[in-house]
Amino acid sequence: MGFFKSIIDSFRKNEDKDKYLSGLDRSKKTFGDRIRALSNSFHGINDELLEEIMVILLESDVGINTAQKIVDRFEADAADIKKFDSMEDYLINVLYEFYQEEGDKEIQYNEEGPTVIFMVGVNGSGKTTTSAKLIQYYQNQGKKVAVAAADTFRAGAVDQIEEWANRLDAPCIKGKPNQDPSSVLVDACRYARENDIDILLCDTAGRLQNKANLMKELSKMSRVVKKEIETAPHEVWLVLDATTGQNGISQAKLFLEATDVTGIILTKMDGTAKGGVVLAIRDLLHIPVRFLGLGEKPEDLKPFDIGMFLIGITKGLEQDA
Ligand SMILES: Nc1nc2c(ncn2[C@@H]2O[C@H](COP(=O)(O)OP(=O)(O)OP(=O)(O)O)[C@@H](O)[C@H]2O)c(=O)[nH]1
Numbered sequence: 001m002g003f004f005k006s007i008i009d010s011f012r013k014n015e016d017k018d019k020y021l022s023g024l025d026r027s028k029k030t031f032g033d034r035i036r037a038l039s040n041s042f043h044g045i046n047d048e049l050l051e052e053i054m055v056i057l058l059e060s061d062v063g064i065n066t067a068q069k070i071v072d073r074f075e076a077d078a079a080d081i082k083k084f085d086s087m088e089d090y091l092i093n094v095l096y097e098f099y100q101e102e103g104d105k106e107i108q109y110n111e112e113g114p115t116v117i118f119m120v121g122v123n124g125s126g127k128t129t130t131s132a133k134l135i136q137y138y139q140n141q142g143k144k145v146a147v148a149a150a151d152t153f154r155a156g157a158v159d160q161i162e163e164w165a166n167r168l169d170a171p172c173i174k175g176k177p178n179q180d181p182s183s184v185l186v187d188a189c190r191y192a193r194e195n196d197i198d199i200l201l202c203d204t205a206g207r208l209q210n211k212a213n214l215m216k217e218l219s220k221m222s223r224v225v226k227k228e229i230e231t232a233p234h235e236v237w238l239v240l241d242a243t244t245g246q247n248g249i250s251q252a253k254l255f256l257e258a259t260d261v262t263g264i265i266l267t268k269m270d271g272t273a274k275g276g277v278v279l280a281i282r283d284l285l286h287i288p289v290r291f292l293g294l295g296e297k298p299e300d301l302k303p304f305d306i307g308m309f310l311i312g313i314t315k316g317l318e319q320d321a
């Protein structure tokens, strides 16, 4: 099977595979292991099977509407099952196709100067930790990385990111407590330009109580960085806590209305069985998932790949795959 062999081969060759496996272990138990059991006793497609698949999708937090679409697609293309070794392989293929969408953009890097990336999201979703992880990720690619501590509201927030930056030996541009976060961003952009920084990560505050506030704050931040670096912000990444599942998606919609989110980072995947939320995000928000948080350490952030993800929550590295 061409398609299947290729995603399994790339999984095996990928240096991130062990992290994917350990981080997705819980989701594999609720999803993959149960699909495997169904697949082993597969006697053709009937209502009972479709219902079982539906339940498994719902329990991995795909959400009712998205789960229904997947089950419909599974049923509609059922003749394709013959092309696969098992029902499980066929379902993985259905999910893979489901994730594909036209018009996804690659991450936009600024060729002419610093690439400015905003990290946005609700309280505690993992913005600061993920900013730290991204420092390491880009440093490993040989990039010069700086971070702007633009969360000036929460006591301790600046210290938190500064501590990470010190540990990872990256410059941290910060303001005074309660200073306007936009003015910190102006300083950070200037610093980045003057010091040949490749990537400027902007850690923002989580608690923006209502939509009007959020819009005002985020549009001001975009406006001020544009004055310093015309094409900025190049990316706006919405950090979502995977353990909040469907609730996280409704919060996400608020951010999408307030700013041009270009990618999703899904954190705390290691602490949840709700891996199916990836499919719901795709179906409801139509924004690509850029990275997965698979643990608390700086190296626990991995670029998202749907093939890797699906193999991680289903087959893993089984011998006969
Ligand atoms: N297990 C696990 N924990 C994570 C992950 N990402 C973040 N966390 C934890 O989540 C908690 C909150 O993370 P922060 O980075 O402080 O979240 P934040 O969005 O900056 O929070 P505010 O600044 O208060 O809005 C911390 O205890 C992190 O260690 C992850 O991928 N896996």
Ligand SMILES: [Mg+2]
Pocket (backbone or CB within 6 Å): 127, 128, 129, 151, 157, 203, 204, 206
């Ligand atoms: Mg924070």
